[in-house]
Amino acid sequence: MISKHDFYQMLVNPYYAISVDRNLTDEHNPMISKEEWIKANKNLIKEIGLKQWMHRLLDCLEGDYPKGSDSFGDVWPEDKDYIQENYDGQK
Numbered sequence: 001m002i003s004k005h006d007f008y009q010m011l012v013n014p015y016y017a018i019s020v021d022r023n024l025t026d027e028h029n030p031m032i033s034k035e036e037w038i039k040a041n042k043n044l045i046k047e048i049g050l051k052q053w054m055h056r057l058l059d060c061l062e063g064d065y066p067k068g069s070d071s072f073g074d075v076w077p078e079d080k081d082y083i084q085e086n087y088d089g090q091k
Contacts, residue, residue, distance in 0.1 A: 006066040011044050012056045013065050 002010075010016065017030050017037030032040075045053045 002066055008044065008048070008056055009060050009065045011040050012053065013060045014057075015065075 014037065015025065015028070015030075017032050017034050019027060019030060041053070048056075
């Protein structure tokens with residue numbers, strides 16, 4: 001299972017939504033659409049505040065993000081409904 005910190009870092013990480021300029025990273029296929037990323041992060045900003053979100057984004061860009069996992073599948077089971085309700089692009 002991943003920690004709440006890692007889950008938030010995965011949400012903030014734009015790598016999952018866009019193909020980052022190849023001068024900055026390896027080419028990859030985004031896991032979610034830009035619109036889904038925006039919706040999820042809009043909800044996260046409401047939850048943790050803009051300042052904390054911006055710190056997390058910068059931390060992520062500096063390398064603080066979950067490594068070795070490419071899915072949200074191991075999120076704490078008791079919170080899956082909450083996550084789907086708030087971060088799956090439905091809002």
